[in-house]
Amino acid sequence: MSRADETVWEVFARKEYEEPLHHVGTLTEDDEDLAIVCARAIYDEQPWIEMVLVPRPEIREAIRA
């Protein structure tokens, strides 16, 4: 019943193209389409012009202080 094994997605967004994408949060969802729907629903606090999702397992760390 636990979702501990499901994919965690990092969510990034920005309000205008002049500003960099920044991290706004995470969500847990295996299905890619559902992840996109969830991201739009959960992180709707600003009128974003861009929002992207990255599955956490795909991230490669080059530097970590």
Added chain:
Amino acid sequence: MVATPVELLAPRTEEEVQAHLSAGKLVEGLQHMSPKYLEGMRRILTVSADTELVSAPSYLRAAQHAPALNNFGSAMSIIQDELAHAHIGYRLLGDLGVDMDWLIYERPPEQFKYPYAFDVPLNSWVELVCANALYDQAGFVLLSDVYQTSTFGPWKRALAKVDKEETFHLRHGRTWLRKLVKDPGGKDEVQRALDWMFILTLEWFGLPDELKKHSEQLSYGFKGKSNDELRQAWMAEVVPFMEEIEIEVPAHFDAEADEYVIDCPFPARFDEEKREWLLHQSPIDWDDVLARWRERGPMNRDYVRTLQRGYQTTSLRKAA
């Protein structure tokens, strides 16, 4: 497993954590934590997330009494904010090795860690807007302190949005109270609500400093102000406002001592069925208050069940 043991996740020693913090750096994840830091951070995040989460069913129940549809809309918008704030805490707890679904949907009601005040029902629109003015002010005081001083970077950054939204909840409460007290009947109703809600919110800040147990909350910089300092900061916002709208509360500013003073027995006995303070009975101590908190109050099971019902009755999730 509901949570991975802290020893398996947090690699640093106490000395390493203190050296990291002394160098003015923030803790950015498990790699910077000691087991003790992780345990303390899990505790304070759970209290914060549980408080935001349980405010939703509490406010939702009272919002049914909204005088008009647009007022109901405002209340719903506040409730939606509270759920998003809870989500911030729970997703960070997920990253700190706690099973999020267990925390939210499977944990027994009595294990939730929000202030006792939310276990007492809000029965009207007036009580809802009083809660916005008192409880959301308490949340604002606590979270502003975390935002300004917390050493846990991911939480600190997430709170920028929370701070902005709590300001709106507070303004909602105060705008309504100013309007309600213009009418004698409305003023009486606000006074009756404050009579039980004010002291209940004073309790929200917990044990007085001389009795406080979790000292790592300050030494690790989980927060900046002590319980008594936070209680003072809350009174400094609420007491002058209540004086302005001529609502009586049992506290005043003592210019000589340069602090707010509580004018009634505190802590005190509370009749949770009648929602009355029994201020003329024999005094009690904080152990009695802790016992009442541990027992939880009238609405605990009802609210937690409301939040968990969908998850526990959805066959889709169970089949997976």
